[in-house]
Amino acid sequence: MNPSASTQTLGVVGLGSMGWGAAVSALRRGITTWGSDTRSDVLERFAAAGGHVASTPAELAAHCDVVIILVVNAAQTEDVLFGNGALAQHLKSGSVVVASATVDPSLPPQWAAQLAERGIGFIDGPVSGGARKAADGQMTIMASGSADAFAAAGELLDAIAGKVYRLGDQPGIGSTVKMINQHLAGVHIAAACEAMALGMRAGADPRQLYDVICNSAGMSWMFQNRVPHILDGDYTPLSSVNIFVKDLGLVLDAARRLAFPLPLAAAAHQLYLATAAAGHGGEDDAAVIKFYAAIAGLVYRLGDQPGIGSTVKMINQHLAGVHIAAACEAMALGMRAGADPRQLYDVICNSAGMSWMFQNRVPHILDGDYTPLSSVNIFVKDLGLVLDAARRLAFPLPLAAAAHQLYLATAAAGHGGEDDAAVIKFYAAIAGLELPAAP
Amino acid sequence: MNPSASTQTLGVVGLGSMGWGAAVSALRRGITTWGSDTRSDVLERFAAAGGHVASTPAELAAHCDVVIILVVNAAQTEDVLFGNGALAQHLKSGSVVVASATVDPSLPPQWAAQLAERGIGFIDGPVSGGARKAADGQMTIMASGSADAFAAAGELLDAIAGKVYRLGDQPGIGSTVKMINQHLAGVHIAAACEAMALGMRAGADPRQLYDVICNSAGMSWMFQNRVPHILDGDYTPLSSVNIFVKDLGLVLDAARRLAFPLPLAAAAHQLYLATAAAGHGGEDDAAVIKFYAAIAGLVYRLGDQPGIGSTVKMINQHLAGVHIAAACEAMALGMRAGADPRQLYDVICNSAGMSWMFQNRVPHILDGDYTPLSSVNIFVKDLGLVLDAARRLAFPLPLAAAAHQLYLATAAAGHGGEDDAAVIKFYAAIAGLELPAAP
Incomplete structure (x- = not known):
């Protein structure tokens, strides 16, 4: 136990899945912790766990050195800080607010400025990792803020998180990195559902497909994590479809x-909206596969019929092609929003937005080296073959179709013979991005 | 009756909806007409109507000066000409073949060359207008071919068509113009379905919506023609969903x-595939609205509830925004494929691909004049508002989302303040098109 941490008092506003985990992790470390929530039963459970309860953020403010706000969105964060919660009004000068909801990156700098007028420090610190990691004190915090704010709050954050990325002194960088992570996570879940649905429609055994893809170029962290829900038919929400209706909505708003x-994120967002529109908004986000099931009447078939090998290969190419394009779109958005590309790479490789292709191809972008290991033209061809096969099966692939357009556009601009990471040049060309140059 | 027409003998291979209309129109004009088809009942009906019947194209060949092939696709056309049909082998030197199926524009030049070796002329002559117009002798032929071929076949074609566009002496131009028409027709039907579905979901009265849009900037020929099927709940196929699975597939293959x-055509194609996947492939193409109904549970509400005016306005902006982007995508593809842009404009304005926005905005492109009547930024904003409204209704709009991305990309490239027809610069930039310059 870090001795300085134990002398500070932590406040957690919002004891939902992430906030609860952060608060009980702090208690386990012997840190005096206050919690506030609108639900009285949650507060009773928190008191039983050894926490101090406050019925309002204002009441909590007076006791705490560092307050982490783990509510659902920007509107709730603003209400806690400056609205009915009146947290800013009651916090001591010298205390620090950590805002951890996923929000538009343009907001944290405004909050930081308003709090600075009252002598209150601010860290833009969105979190990821899910409820289980949070409860184990292992969540990730993507944090940016002043050196003073980190000096005051850093050790408390280290005590409740597995990893605190310190991404610079400007509020907004943390939220930008989180936004890029959500972009990739959202696209990858939708891609996993689209690919699994196509594979099943083509007659592959879904468990076999899962095993192979997890060890192939089509792998993503989200594929590994969410496809088991599909295999088990269990759509109890760890994170719901509605979360990505909101979070990809935020990404599109910022863009x-x-x-x-953001053609890929826009296509993926439509899939979450369609799934929610069909009444599955409250289910686990893997329920996006129900969109495909509903429109195409999926048939599960088991066994090793002829052609299974080429079906698995096709699904792998589908995912690999979508993931490279998603990596390019997300890195381009991050750069456009002012994030440092190497830092972004480092964080995403250790977050839910990771894919095998992201890990493998983004270094080409960082090094400005487009010597083709596999060229743009290969995916013009291979995603073309996947779309042809789907057409024969009368099966829609909105994400693969959107990704294929990006390879075509990149080839049309004369980069067809370059490494497939050159898809980022499509975004650079239309938005005037300066990409890292070769050394 | 044109005297020279009556001295020639016409052959029609394929007595389906268009071929039947062409053949009986010729008979009505007193032209000796031979028909061939694989269905004996159709041949019996044709004989009863005064036609001469041939059981194979080869049998028909010996009697005819001009043969029009009105089969379903390229594979059937090739089979008629060079495969089992053996038409080319049996035609007299000096006769002319008119190939009228919608096919990839790269094929007619190959067919023309093979026929020329046997002294047979060729016209690339896809048709449009639908079964009713064909039966009235009023279909449209989008034709290109040598002066000799037109000299030999032109008057017979004039006798069976309301309008024969003579688009130049290179086979392939006719099919290119037809391809652009199908691009627009396919996108417009899908857009009409998406917009009507959104309007109903937002509570507008569908008949009122139809009446207003038909007289507004969101109008398209397809909207006028197909939405009545939705209003009447009558999906008896005039032209089926599967036709556009095929035809937009052809457009995407050529591109x-x-x-x-072609981000818009790709998004629209996915909607036809999804509708076919759900079992509606054989229904009228307006059945694409069932895709939206299935995923979002459409509710029909009647009456003049508050907000109806702004809902109608929103639907109009949806369609106007999608139609401008579609006009730019289609014109760009046509230019890339070598069509003359003014000729293209002229034909499309009189075909099923017409929209109010196509008529109004394409002249800006032809004149190279991007002085903003309404700017790209207006649709960045207005389609953004439409997407926001749909998000609040949890309603997916894949076409509007794809179109919005195109306005954003155009604005990102620095053309936000120009006329909204500047969306074509997005395509020009990525594919190296030379656009018409200002005079």
Whole structure:
């Protein structure tokens, strides 16, 4: 136990799945912790676990050196800070607020400025990792803020998180990195559902497909994590479809303000909306596969019929092709939003937005080296073959179709013979991005 | 009756909806007409109508000066000409073949060359207008071919068609123009379904919506023609969903070979595939609205509840925004494929691919004049508002989302303040098109 941590008092506003985990992790470390929530039963459970309960953020404020706000969205965060919660009004000068909801990256700098007028420090610190990691004190915090704020709050954050990325002194960077992570996570879940649905429609055994893809180029962290829900038919929400209706919505809003196109994220967002529209918004986000099941009447078939090998290969190419394009779109958006590309790479490789292709191809972008290991033209061809096969099966692939357009656009601009990571040049060309140059 | 027409003998291979109309129109004009088809009942009906019947194209060949092939696709056309049909082998030197199926524009030049070796002329002559117009002798033929071929076959074609566009002496131009028409027709039907579905979901009265849009900027020929099927709940196929699974597939194949991206056509194609996948492939193409109904549980509400005016306005903006982007995508593809842009404009304005926005905005492209009547930024904003409204209704809009990305990409490239027809610059930039310059 770090001795300085134990002398500070932590406040947690919002004892939902992430906030609860953070608060009980702090208690386990012997840190005096106050919690506030609108639900009285949650507060009773927190008191029983050894926490101090406050019925309002204002009441909590007076007791705490560091307050982490783990509510659902920007509107709730603002209400806690400056609205009915009146947290800012009651916090001591010298205390630090950590805002951890996933929000538009343009907001944290405004909050930081308003709090600074009252002598209160601020860390833009969105979290990831899910409820289980949070409860184990192992969540990730993507944090940016002043050196003073980190000096005051850093050790408490280290005590409740497995990893605290310190991403710079400007509030907004943390939320930008989180936004890029959500972009990739959202696209990868939808891609996993689209690919598994196509594989089943083509007659592959879904468990076999899962095993092979987890060890192939089509792997993503989300594929590994969410496809088991599909295999088990268990859509109890760890994170719901509605979360990505919101979070990809945020990503698209931010991109709209930056006048930045996101064809893949836009296509994926439509899939979450369609799934929610069909009544599955409250289910686990893997329920996006129900969109495909509903429109195409999926048939599960077991066994090793002829052609299974080429079906698995096709699914792997589907995912690999979508993931490379998603990696390029997300890295381009991150750069456009001002994030450092190497830092972004480092964080995403250890977060839910990771894919095998992201790990493998983004270094080409960082090094400005487009010597083809596998060229753009290969995916013009291979995603073309996947779309042809789906057409024969009368099966829709909106994500693969959107990704294929990106390879075509990149080839049309004369980069067909370059490494497939050159898809980022499509985004660079239309939005005037400066990409890392070869050394 | 044109005297020279009556001295020639016409052959029609394929007495389906268009071929039947062409053949009986010729009979009505007193032209000796031979028909061939694989269905004996159709041949019996044709004989009863005064036609001469041939059981194979080879049998028909010996009697005819001009043979029009009105089969389903390229494979059937090739089978008639060079395969089992053996038409080419049995035609007289000096006769002319008119190939009228919708096919990839790269094929007619190959057919023309093979026929020329036997002294047979060729016209690339896809048709449009539907079964009713064909039966009235009023279909449209989009034709290209040598002056000799037109000299030999032109008057017979004039006798069976309301309008024969003579688009130049290179086979393939006719099919290119037809391809652009199908691109627009396919996108417009899907857009009509998406917009009507959104309007109903937002509580508008569908008949009122139809009446207003038919007289507004969101109008398209397809909207006028197909939405009544939705209003009447009558999905008896005039032209089926499967036709556009095929025809937009052809458009995408041709674009793939040209390395040309078509994000809107790709998004629309997915909607036809999804509708076919759900079992509606054989229904009228307006059944694409069932895709939206299935995933979002459409509710029909009647009456003038508050907000109806702004809902109608929203639907109009949806369609106007999608139609401008579609006009730019289609014109860009046509230019990339070598069509003359003014000729293309002229034909499309009189065909099923017409929209109010196509008529209004394409002249800006032809004149190279991007002085903003309404700017790209207006649709960045207005389609953004439509997508926001749909998000609040948990309603997916894949086409509007794809179109919005195109306005964003155009704005990102620095053209936000120009006329909204500047969306074509997005395609020009990524594919190296030379656009018409200002005079």
